[in-house]
Amino acid sequence: MAKSGLQKDVLHLYRRALRMVRTKPETVQPKFRIFIRHEFRTNASKVSPRNVSFIEHLLRKGTRQIEQYEDAGVKDCFVSQEMVDWNKTQPDFKRGR
Numbered sequence: 001m002a003k004s005g006l007q008k009d010v011l012h013l014y015r016r017a018l019r020m021v022r023t024k025p026e027t028v029q030p031k032f033r034i035f036i037r038h039e040f041r042t043n044a045s046k047v048s049p050r051n052v053s054f055i056e057h058l059l060r061k062g063t064r065q066i067e068q069y070e071d072a073g074v075k076d077c078f079v080s081q082e083m084v085d086w087n088k089t090q091p092d093f094k095r096g097r
Contacts, residue, residue: 031079038083
């Protein structure tokens with residue numbers, strides 16, 4: 001099935017976030033991945049696919065946040081215990097890595 005423009009925008013932002021993670025020190029990359037997965041998955045479960053204006057708001061907010069994290073001066077991010085516990089319950093999708 002073909003994806004809508006909004007779906008493509010969300011996937012593009014997710015991929016951009018994952019590419020950003022690879023620019024960070026290896027010791028903190030898992031924290032960034034947990035943070036990104038948690039943010040995308042929890043927001044996806046809270047928002048109706050028909051709520052276009054809120055999805056667009058989240059895209060703008062996410063884009064600004066990723067732009068901040070892409071800065072070379074950002075070396076770490078905060079991951080709460082709730083995020084760590086949530087991550088333990090999620091399937092691990094590692095494609096050939």
